[in-house]
Amino acid sequence: MWTTITQKGHQKSPSIAGLSQNVPTQRSSKNLPNYAAPSKPDERLFLRIDKDHEWRLAPSGVREILCEHLICIPSDVTHVTRTPTGFALTIKEEEIRQKLLNDSDRISSQGAKLEPASDLITYRIATVPVALRTSSGSVTVDDTNLVAEIIRVTNVAPNMARIHSKTRSGAPHRSWLAHFSREQAPRPGFRLFDESGVAILYKPCQPIPQCKRCHGFHATLGCSRAPAYENCTSTMHSINEYLAPTKYRNCGGPHRSVSRNCLARSSRSGPVSKDQLKTIRQMGQREYHAKIRAEAAAIRAEAAEIFR
Structure with missing residues (x-):
């Protein structure tokens, strides 16, 4: 008898299915994946002024000047941050923000411009040919031709297209930037004129x-x-x-x-x-x-x- 048990080895006893096995396990908050919160729209207002403008002296002075010209109180502007083109303003309420935008013409005589944050997506399209060879001759690629080609490829019209950076004289190719609205922007990866580079999301390099x-x-x-x-x-x-x-x-x-x-x-x-x-x-x-x-x-x- 003991010889038979030794040859077969130790047999595990079958477990009895209890109620605890049917209860779904609850995952703790520590094990849950971290999902990124959806990006909120930029509600800031941007004050565009020149580099040598007298309003660049101090952010606190900008708040006082805006309150004087746009008829508001200093507490309506909660934060003032310097930017390369002027200042970014955080407004307390949406109604006050809209009022400041409507009254922004009052500071145009001072060489300043108040506008909302840009809701554009910029694509960089590299190695676009400078000229196209057609049956009627050579045609230079300008912003009109480029916009027409983008509409043909993506069925979306960009808000603006411009040349990116400086190009060496005599170079056969150059890079372009195409600005689309965020809601109608096409997917990156399209090509223009069947020989350009792939359109990628443009992120300006930090100095x-x-x-x-x-x-x-x-x-x-x-x-x-x-x-x-x-x-x-x-x-x-x-x-x-x-x-x-x-x-x-x-x-x-x-x-x-x-x-x-x-x-x-x-x-x-x-x-x-x-x-x-x-x-x-x-x-x-x-x-x-x-x-x-x-x-x-x-x-x-x-x-x-x-x-x-």
């Missing part, structure tokens, strides 16, 4: 920040380094006492710290690596010393001519 205090590649706000002069990056004298030759802080080359031609400057793809920076600094030091030797030789030659 590369350079500290105005120490000339390093970071934001100026919060910099704790000593102020450096942009010509020689010295922290020991002021601008009026400048005597040292021009020298770049990051690579040691003979150019100013705000020069965009330096190889050590960060690019859109990111900063340079440590190995690349080491090589760039060696090259910059050689250029710097070569320039110093050339200037010293010129000074000696002038002195020799004087004492002849």
Whole structure:
């Protein structure tokens, strides 16, 4: 008997189905997936002014000026934020927001414009041919031809189409930007004239920040380094006492710290690596010393001519 049990092994006893197995398990809130909340429409108002406009002095002054011209109280404008084109205003209520939009003509004489947030989607279409070869000859692609081609391909008319960035003269292709309303925007991925690049969602690149205090590649706000002069990056004298030759802080080359031609400057793809920076600094030091030797030789030659 014991031999038979040993050969068959231990048999598990069948479990009895109880009521607890039929009760659905409740998932805790910790295990639930995190779904992103739907994006809300931008209800801000944008004040468009020039770069040299006198209203750019302070956000608090902008609030007072708007309340004076548009006849409202300061508490109606809850937040004022700087933007590259002026200021973004957060309004307390929808009725007040609509009233400010209706009365925005009152500040047009001051060189300012108040408008709602743009509800447009921008697509970038690369490598669009500059000219098309047809049976009647070569036809230059302009905004009219491009809009007609977009309507033919997507059955949607864009609000505006314009050339993106600068194009080298004589180049066979160039890039375009097409602006669509958010509700009628087509899906990205379409091509124009059967040879252009794929239309992709356009996201403007952020500018590369350079500290105005120490000339390093970071934001100026919060910099704790000593102020450096942009010509020689010295922290020991002021601008009026400048005597040292021009020298770049990051690579040691003979150019100013705000020069965009330096190889050590960060690019859109990111900063340079440590190995690349080491090589760039060696090259910059050689250029710097070569320039110093050339200037010293010129000074000696002038002195020799004087004492002849």
